[in-house]
Amino acid sequence: MTHRTLFLTGAAIALVATAGLGFGLGRLTDKTPAAAEGHAEEADHEENFIALSVADAAKAGVLTTTVGRGGGSELVLPGRVALAVNALAALGAPVSGAVERVHVAVGDHVSAGAAIASLRGAEGANARASVDVAAAGARAAAAAAARDRRLFEAGVVARQDWEASQAAADKAQAELRAARAQVTAQGTPSAGGLATLRAPIAGIITRVDVRVGAFLTQGGLVAEIADQSAVEYVFDAPPASVGAIKVGDEVLVQRPDGGEDSARIVAVAPSAVDAGAAVVRAKPTAPAPRIGSIVSARVILAKGAGGLTVPADAVQTLEGRAVVFVVEPKGFRATPVITGRAAEGAVEILKGLNGGETIAGKGAFRLKAELGKGEAGHED
Template sequence: MSAPPRKIELSPKVIAAIAAAVLALVVAAVAITVRVEHRRHGHDREAGHEEHDGHQHGEKEGAHGDGHDGDHDHDHDRAEKHAPDEPGEAHAHGDRLKLSPAMIQNAGLEMLTAGPGNVAVTVTLPGEVALNAEAIAHVTPRVPGTAREVKKQLGDTVTRGEVLAVLDSRELAELQRELLAAKERLSLAEASFTRHEALWRERISAEKEYLAARQAVAEARIEHRSAAQKLSAAAGSGAGKGTGYALVAPIDGTIIEKHIAIGEVLKEDTQVFVIADLSTIWVNVTVYAKDLSRARIGQTAWVKAEGIEQSARGTLAYLGQVVDEQSRSAVARVVLQSPGAAWRPGLFATADIAVEEAAAPVVVSDEAIQRVEGKDVVFVEEGDGFEARPVKIGRRGTSGVALAAEGAGGGPAAEPRRGAPVVEIEAGVAAGERYVGKNSFILKAELGKSEAGHQH
């Protein structure tokens, strides 16, 4: 009789150890399988490449062996490489850009020459164009009257002493009557005094009558003088014949206000005309507290107003001594001499006050500076193209000397520009080199498009 089979019982710890061992064996087997498959595919791919290269090599040898196909392909590649530029295209090689003559002309590039100059460090201040308050005249009639004739209109240019209008005035006529009466009484008194003086000297009349006649002459003269002064004070140089009273221009200038019409009754305090001498203009600017220490009377200022392309040069003539409590700023005044008819009071303006000026060995126009790949560059003329040359810039400001400008086609020099924004170049551009000033951003755009095409 056989013995019954033995029953084997395993503890939980033994079962967990066996399961972990089995899992490790499975993971190792999978890893080996993946590595073998990867290596086999790698050999297949290398073999395919070798076969492909051999096929290409064979084709190339066959082409060269034929004597025509290889040369034809080589000539075709050479023709494509050296194909002439298409009109209106820009081609870039690194940082160098080549433009066709037609594109240079259409872009309106301004060619300038780098060179030494003065850089005026400026402070830009907001302001407003205003009339010169010291060159304004208000014309009033002094005596009431009715407008008989109006000779000048709004906007007319007048000279000092020129008749603007003629009034009829009863008050003026009364003053003229008083003056005439005083003149007649003076004549009679003088005649009476002459007669009494002759009688007294001949001992015919008493001295008392002679003294009375002399006193009468003195009183008549005083009365006549008083009447003449009253008429002069009322009418001034505008007094005319009869009841006519002329309003005359007290200064040279332009009529900027007119408040009179024919037949209109005017009082003695009516402001009939306002005349302004526009040969000088004020620009009232705001100087903030941080700039007050650098502003000085007599400094040069370049003023730019809205709607006016050309800036005007002026002088800082006044600097307020009181700071406004609200804006924490002071008022300053820039005086412009003969700025032109376009400078109208009321226009907003900005004034660049030159607070410091220094000489620089190389100065370029501010419009020439462009940012390319995070660097400041200037497009310098190199042969038949333009090189985007990195530069190290120094002080920025306005030009204290003229910048000679030439046309894109190398034409005659343009008018020198004073007060134009300029930049000091410490490295990158040498004096005498030609560079692109105005519209240099077009070259930057073309360079960006060319680089994008190469990356694609």
């Protein structure tokens, strides 16, 4: 009897345990196909978004913070000292001819109008002869017009005769002006065709391409002159930052010797297709280092209350772009930003935030990792 009682009791316990286990599994797996399908629709992937509450994020080690404000917003740009746009002159031969004399050498300082080289050629002689012919014709026409005017006033010739001779005089004067302009453009050659080429600007001779006895064709390069007092700074800027850099913005230039000078932006040229950087030109407001010197600059983009700042941990790199995870009602969204300088654990935000957002700070890298897993799962 005892054995029978124990057997029945054991069977009853096993039956209850089996029933309980079945009930638990039912609770975990009691999902109809329709319910599962609805859940899958809710879990649809949204690009650059993580559905996660702030409380759950905090449990995972992601802490939120607000966007702060720091000092003036700046952007550091690499650059160099270069000649200004109109500081380089290339002197070409105005006429064909043989070089009779070279008046300068590389490195010489010259003033505007200084003699650079002398050429002798038939073209110059012909041009000067044309001036002489035109001058003689103009004098004769002017005399004829004056004579006809006196005769008209005396009643000897008709008015139309005087007007015709006056028109001929005006035409002769126009031809003389044209001949003189041509001679000036050809270096004002003498009657013998000797023309002296003169410096159009003051500066240093940086190149001489002629020798005595050489024959030059019209337009051939004779020399180059650089006005090294007319320089500018040329900086390379990230293409994405061009919209934040404005003409007139102040630039603090770091010289090779460690000192700083100020300058002002005069032009911003967006990068060409497939170019690596945009070009920013600035005019020095103080004596600049020598041409070719490597410099850097801090472009002041904002003043007054200061630019936006976020903790350095908040800025993550996603697909090659800097992003900050901004808190939304249903989760965190990866928001692209343009960053400025970084100092003391903070990073300036030049573009992408308005200052009123709550963002993921410490532990933001976990959101980036989670987003990466989500992307991978979505691709599968």
